[in-house]
Amino acid sequence: MTQRIHNFSAGPAVLPVEVLEEARENLLSLGKSGIGILEHSHRGKAYMAVHEEAEALVRELGGVPADYDVLFLQGGASMQFGMVPMNFLRKDQTADYLVTGAWAQKAVIEAKLFGKVHIASSSEDRNFCYIPQKSEFSASPAYIHFTSNNTIFGTQFAAEPSIPAGQKLICDASSDIFSRPIDVSKYAMIYAGAQKNLGPSGVTLAILRKDLTESGPKDIPTMLQYRTQAAEHSLYNTPPTFGIYILGLVCKWIKKQGGLTAIEKNNQEKAGKLYTYLDQSKLFKATADVGSRSQMNVTFVTGDGAKDELFIAAAKKAGLDGLKGHRSVGGMRASMYNALPQASVEALVQVMRDFEQQG
Amino acid sequence: MTQRIHNFSAGPAVLPVEVLEEARENLLSLGKSGIGILEHSHRGKAYMAVHEEAEALVRELGGVPADYDVLFLQGGASMQFGMVPMNFLRKDQTADYLVTGAWAQKAVIEAKLFGKVHIASSSEDRNFCYIPQKSEFSASPAYIHFTSNNTIFGTQFAAEPSIPAGQKLICDASSDIFSRPIDVSKYAMIYAGAQKNLGPSGVTLAILRKDLTESGPKDIPTMLQYRTQAAEHSLYNTPPTFGIYILGLVCKWIKKQGGLTAIEKNNQEKAGKLYTYLDQSKLFKATADVGSRSQMNVTFVTGDGAKDELFIAAAKKAGLDGLKGHRSVGGMRASMYNALPQASVEALVQVMRDFEQQG
Numbered sequence: 221m222t223q224r225i226h227n228f229s230a231g232p233a234v235l236p237v238e239v240l241e242e243a244r245e246n247l248l249s250l251g252k253s254g255i256g257i258l259e260h261s262h263r264g265k266a267y268m269a270v271h272e273e274a275e276a277l278v279r280e281l282g283g284v285p286a287d288y289d290v291l292f293l294q295g296g297a298s299m300q301f302g303m304v305p306m307n308f309l310r311k312d313q314t315a316d317y318l319v320t321g322a323w324a325q326k327a328v329i330e331a332k333l334f335g336k337v338h339i340a341s342s343s344e345d346r347n348f349c350y351i352p353q354k355s356e357f358s359a360s361p362a363y364i365h366f367t368s369n370n371t372i373f374g375t376q377f378a379a380e381p382s383i384p385a386g387q388k389l390i391c392d393a394s395s396d397i398f399s400r401p402i403d404v405s406k407y408a409m410i411y412a413g414a415q416k417n418l419g420p421s422g423v424t425l426a427i428l429r430k431d432l433t434e435s436g437p438k439d440i441p442t443m444l445q446y447r448t449q450a451a452e453h454s455l456y457n458t459p460p461t462f463g464i465y466i467l468g469l470v471c472k473w474i475k476k477q478g479g480l481t482a483i484e485k486n487n488q489e490k491a492g493k494l495y496t497y498l499d500q501s502k503l504f505k506a507t508a509d510v511g512s513r514s515q516m517n518v519t520f521v522t523g524d525g526a527k528d529e530l531f532i533a534a535a536k537k538a539g540l541d542g543l544k545g546h547r548s549v550g551g552m553r554a555s556m557y558n559a560l561p562q563a564s565v566e567a568l569v570q571v572m573r574d575f576e577q578q579g
Numbered sequence: 580m581t582q583r584i585h586n587f588s589a590g591p592a593v594l595p596v597e598v599l600e601e602a603r604e605n606l607l608s609l610g611k612s613g614i615g616i617l618e619h620s621h622r623g624k625a626y627m628a629v630h631e632e633a634e635a636l637v638r639e640l641g642g643v644p645a646d647y648d649v650l651f652l653q654g655g656a657s658m659q660f661g662m663v664p665m666n667f668l669r670k671d672q673t674a675d676y677l678v679t680g681a682w683a684q685k686a687v688i689e690a691k692l693f694g695k696v697h698i699a700s701s702s703e704d705r706n707f708c709y710i711p712q713k714s715e716f717s718a719s720p721a722y723i724h725f726t727s728n729n730t731i732f733g734t735q736f737a738a739e740p741s742i743p744a745g746q747k748l749i750c751d752a753s754s755d756i757f758s759r760p761i762d763v764s765k766y767a768m769i770y771a772g773a774q775k776n777l778g779p780s781g782v783t784l785a786i787l788r789k790d791l792t793e794s795g796p797k798d799i800p801t802m803l804q805y806r807t808q809a810a811e812h813s814l815y816n817t818p819p820t821f822g823i824y825i826l827g828l829v830c831k832w833i834k835k836q837g838g839l840t841a842i843e844k845n846n847q848e849k850a851g852k853l854y855t856y857l858d859q860s861k862l863f864k865a866t867a868d869v870g871s872r873s874q875m876n877v878t879f880v881t882g883d884g885a886k887d888e889l890f891i892a893a894a895k896k897a898g899l900d901g902l903k904g905h906r907s908v909g910g911m912r913a914s915m916y917n918a919l920p921q922a923s924v925e926a927l928v929q930v931m932r933d934f935e936q937q938g
Binding site for chain 1: 582586588592599619656662772798815
């Protein structure tokens with residue numbers, strides 16, 4: 221078998237080896253069924269067990285209250301950018317958006333198709349290198365939307381933003397879901413593309429309060445109403461069965477690691493190693509403000525584009541992949557989702573140290 | 580390794596063993612990359628090669644003309660039921676629908692949200708057991724929509740319906756795409772959930788003429804405009820990478836079988852074996868009219884619900900799975916997509932013969 225390398229990709233991203241090994245064993249036959257996981261009917265007993273276990277594990281890990289639906293959707297966060305306002309924003313209403321990066325900006329564009337948008341806060345003035353401390357909310361927003369972690373700019377909300385009591389908080393948690401404990405009851409809705417912390421691309425997890433599920437209009441396409449999949453436990457039509465299977469295996473792996481508290485500790489340790497090195501380095505510099513730094517995506521630069529390129533090439537030669545920063549900002553980005561091993565971060569710090577010493 | 584059984588599931592369905600074996604080998608490392616197929620960035624060279632090859636194979640197998648886009652979407656045919664009229668049907672326009680089963684009915688419901696629907700033909704009068712010979716079209720329809728194969732009722736269009744010159748034909752080909760040669764130039768658009776003939780669930784193939792791609796409104800969510808994925812070669816956001824990978828492998832397998840002409844011959848042979856047996860059986864009866872019969876899904880009954888149940892149980896015991904008819908019609912259904920081996924059909928006929936002889 222080919223040696224696996226260190227994968228710092230921003231997503232799709234590294235998955236736990238034991239998850240991949242279990243999937244591999246079930247590709248030609250799920251258990252003793254004689255039918256591979258990809259080939260099972262979504263209405264059959266074998267897949268139903270997979271599906272129900274995945275939902276149960278999400279509920280257990282996230283401590284999801286009973287009055288929330290857990291949905292497996294398709295189309296990624298980009299589809300949710302449109303589906304959220306299509307369901308929850310009327311033409312005469314205003315939704316508040318906290319704009320902390322490119323994904324939040326995209327979400328705003330979609331919301332404007334359906335109603336008014338109020339930018340409650342923005343960090344665009346300094347190219348999104350920080351999380352605003354305060355937001356100014358509109359009088360009675362339909363909902364308040366924020367992006368908990370900003371992959372491109374390496375920033376992350378340390379906790380949920382403070383919002384007025386009784387308001388509906390909706391979160392795009394694509395890049396930090398289940399990276400730390402979460403109090404779901406503080407949210408009206410959380411959604412996340414699976415391809416960073418939860419599994420492969422092609423599955424979107426949505427957790428939303430049942431009163432919200434039911435509040436959307438009924439004169440929009442059936443597949444774009446949250447109630448459709450809620451009523452059928454994400455089996456209204458054929459779901460992305462393999463993606464949900466992997467998501468379930470990843471949740472099982474998280475549970476085995478000790479759940480979200482243990483996962484958070486592990487993530488803090490990984491991010492700590494890299495930020496500690498960066499803060500004493502004379503060559504590399506973290507781009508996000510202290511206090512706004514992401515535990516998931518660490519963005520850094522040398523300050524010299526040509527030197528950045530040299531470093532990325534040196535890292536690649538040493539078996540470290542995916543370190544190129546997003547095309548819109550350049551520099552480097554180390555994505556360190558749940559499944560990235562400590563050893564990968566240690567290898568990265570070592571390569572950085574060597575590169576710096578060699579000048 | 581567990582022995583594989585005969586899988587007659589209507590979808591997700593049986594896949595070629597060599598496709599599954601190749602996927603298995605690339606789960607922990609795609610080629611020598613050291614990163615599994617699920618874990619590769621959709622912007623990286625390794626996945627890009629997979630993505631481009633999948634599109635190229637679809638174009639090659641289907642003989643897709645250069646003025647058509649080939650898109651990999653999400654949400655299945657059910658999402659297309661809404662996306663098609665959202666893009667191509669204005670409030671004051673009429674779209675013509677040929678209603679040959681439950682899926683066509685669902686498509687009609689979604690179209691009515693956006694404009695007027697004219698039912699050009701329907702076989703509902705005899706529970707969809709036939710394909711209408713003639714349709715009556717409206718004066719100037721926005722498009723004409725039909726379902727080429729009806730999984731639930733076991734019927735299939737032998738060829739494209741005749742339509743007035745210059746009209747736009749749109750086809751839901753979810754359950755018979757690439758089961759036989761297809762003249763794409765006769766269509767404005769063809770779409771298909773992948774989970775029957777092309778791969779796993781979670782990928783939807785859409786082939787549409789570029790003028791159609793560009794004709795939709797721009798004030799609908801970005802992800803629901805065909806032009807979005809067309810402009811970015813299905814990489815506007817993270818695509819379902821693994822599903823597209825498997826779809827590519829399946830296309831490679833089809834090519835190796837000799838392409839769509841050879842696949843059709845194989846499918847005719849399989850369906851022929853089963854229909855030949857059914858037509859001489861004194862116990863079992865095919866439910867679809869001769870001339871309207873599907874090569875993909877063969878529906879049949881004994882005429883006695885209890886006996887149907889006994890047969891399904893006997894077949895299951897003999898290692899034949901997925902033969903239960905759709906919950907809405909009962910009886911039996913043998914789905915025989917491209918990847919179902921001849922041996923599976925032979926095993927089915929043998930079990931039917933034994934069951935009939937034992938009375």
